[in-house]
Amino acid sequence: MAERILITGGLGQFGSELAVTLRERHGTDAVIVTDIRDDPDAAGPFVRLDARDGDAVRQIVRSHRITRVYHLAALLSAVSEARPMDAWEINMGGLVAVLEAAREFSLSVFTPSSIGAFGPQTPKEFTPQDTIQRPTSMYGVTKVAGELLCDYYFFKYGVDTRGVRFPGIISNVTPPGGGTTDYAVDIYYAAVQHRRYTCFLQGDTYLDMIYMPDAIKAAIDVMDADPAKLRHRNAFNVTAMSFSPEEQAAYIRRYLPDFEIAYDVDPVRQAIANSWPNSLEDYAARVEWGWQPEYDLDRMTADMLRTLTARLATSSDATAGAPG
Numbered sequence: 253m254a255e256r257i258l259i260t261g262g263l264g265q266f267g268s269e270l271a272v273t274l275r276e277r278h279g280t281d282a283v284i285v286t287d288i289r290d291d292p293d294a295a296g297p298f299v300r301l302d303a304r305d306g307d308a309v310r311q312i313v314r315s316h317r318i319t320r321v322y323h324l325a326a327l328l329s330a331v332s333e334a335r336p337m338d339a340w341e342i343n344m345g346g347l348v349a350v351l352e353a354a355r356e357f358s359l360s361v362f363t364p365s366s367i368g369a370f371g372p373q374t375p376k377e378f379t380p381q382d383t384i385q386r387p388t389s390m391y392g393v394t395k396v397a398g399e400l401l402c403d404y405y406f407f408k409y410g411v412d413t414r415g416v417r418f419p420g421i422i423s424n425v426t427p428p429g430g431g432t433t434d435y436a437v438d439i440y441y442a443a444v445q446h447r448r449y450t451c452f453l454q455g456d457t458y459l460d461m462i463y464m465p466d467a468i469k470a471a472i473d474v475m476d477a478d479p480a481k482l483r484h485r486n487a488f489n490v491t492a493m494s495f496s497p498e499e500q501a502a503y504i505r506r507y508l509p510d511f512e513i514a515y516d517v518d519p520v521r522q523a524i525a526n527s528w529p530n531s532l533e534d535y536a537a538r539v540e541w542g543w544q545p546e547y548d549l550d551r552m553t554a555d556m557l558r559t560l561t562a563r564l565a566t567s568s569d570a571t572a573g574a575p576g
């Protein structure tokens with residue numbers, strides 16, 4: 253059956269690029285982008301939607317004959333910590349509205365979980381797929397509750413729910429907003445524009461990361477996987493690399509030797525990062541649906557600097573050290 257896809261939170265960092273890839277595969281009109289904000293530059297069908305509004309969700313699903321939802325509308329970790337009740341209401345309210353529509357209209361649903369679904373008692377290195385999940389951030393609480401709720405809709409109602417636990421997503425089109433891993437994106441913009449970056453996490457903080465093309469591949473492949481092979485559903489660990497700000501700076505220096513990093517630590521985001529794993533193990537995703545990332549830190553750094561240099565750098569000296 254030809255899929256007709258609804259994306260919530262479609263103007264965010266991930267949705268804005270996922271929509272492009274999905275439209276290339278399924279056709280522009282088969283992908284309905286929605287967001288709580290308007291999009292004056294929409295490149296295809298767009299509807300303004302507050303994903304918490306169950307009636308509005310069901311109406312869009314019905315009128316656009318939707319078969320699959322990528323439910324991306326959510327607050328990220330740092331914003332969730334500043335506004336915990338909004339995070340609960342938005343992250344859980346949106347998910348419930350989407351799952352109820354999925355139950356009624358037999359939709360398949362992708363929901364992103366996160367490295368934020370782990371906590372201080374979780375094994376920090378090579379964090380297994382099935383392990384202790386006692387997060388201490390409100391973001392993490394909503395992610396664990398979301399994983400459980402998605403599994404519940406599968407077991408109880410047979411709704412085809414699937415998801416991955418994303419690490420920090422690095423990209424160069426739409427900036428992330430309010431996450432703990434945002435530094436790993438900002439650093440490339442600052443490197444190209446100013447040769448200097450002040451990082452809000454300590455230099456030795458290790459976190460998992462993934463480059464956007466791999467993140468998109470994960471979200472598409474897990475939804476297209478043969479259901480007979482899935483032992484897990486919500487949600488698969490996926491990772492492509494684990495590094496610290498110090499290491500990322502060292503890789504940037506391979507291409508921009510005069511790049512400097514300084515630190516001005518934000519205690520809230522540092523505490524969140526300290527409660528998350530240093531590195532994930534993603535064996536279940538590899539075995540159950542063939543997960544295999546393409547970008548490591550070096551390849552991603554070269555691509556980010558090349559892309560941003562072409563777009564942002566104006567002075568001739570800014571392009572001198574950039575990878576070709």
Ligand code: SER
Nearest residue numbers: 328329366431432433
């Ligand atoms: N990138 C997210 C955040 O930092 C983690 O899922 O909030």
